[in-house]
Amino acid sequence: MRTWTRILGIDPGFRTTGYGIVDSNGQESRHVASGAIRATKADTPNGRLGIIFAEVAVLMEIHAPQELAVERVFVHRNADSALKLGQARAAAICACLTFDIPVFEYAAREVKQAIAGKGSAGKDQVEHMVKILLSYSDALQSDESDALGIALCHAHTRTVTRQYTEAMQ
């Protein structure tokens, strides 16, 4: 019998950070929770970091995911937004580090490839496939859908890696 793993996917952003939690046994995945952490304009930059850090810590406490999957960011059009995005991303990761769970990174192209079969797939396609893979019919916000996609990408990839490792033994 396959064991289930709870995965937290995070799509970091300075204004909105999407999160999606799924349980996966390597063959099927189930939706546990998803949503978006919003930092209002009134917050200071460090206040935003604090909100992301605290909210992700709450998710860790409530749902106790065993692994974190987060979008890898290579380049950015603008140095100032790259700095802000880097800070948001680190705040989310650090909140998970306090719970000592492993962190995995996936490039946006990898996520799209894993979910929609094409690295250049659009947001609508990813959302459509996320809903099918999770048998989820409610509306999803964009950041929420992306975060679930990252979690599902990891659910798929970790299975492939484990199968490969087992075959080599």
Place this chain on the structure above:
Amino acid sequence: MRTWTRILGIDPGFRTTGYGIVDSNGQESRHVASGAIRATKADTPNGRLGIIFAEVAVLMEIHAPQELAVERVFVHRNADSALKLGQARAAAICACLTFDIPVFEYAAREVKQAIAGKGSAGKDQVEHMVKILLSYSDALQSDESDALGIALCHAHTRTVTRQYTEAMQ
């Protein structure tokens, strides 16, 4: 009699993060500890974040500073290094957020102005003045000296602010 406040100054960087801890009573400041947190090249990006986060948390536990002062970053020449710097900066700040101490930010120019009397002062001038202000004679690394400068800038600024506030009451 003036009370003493313990201030942690941090100069974040992706490879090396400088830290400097000073006790200040508003008139004089004393060196408590300083150094640099190094993330070796072998570490993964998230491993580096983890090192900064964990090391700053250890500083918080050992020295129990009451306030954090960190360099504010506006723009950066390169989007990729801005992303990395943002992550290093957030990891250091988040480690302090878990201890619930207030965070203050200063631009590099403000620090130079406060320490060396000139916003365009060079690193050597800042280091020279940091040593004089702390009556500190040992050699200081560049990141260490900058971090102590940030802590001293806050020590000076917080006093001015408090005096101003007291005068208004």
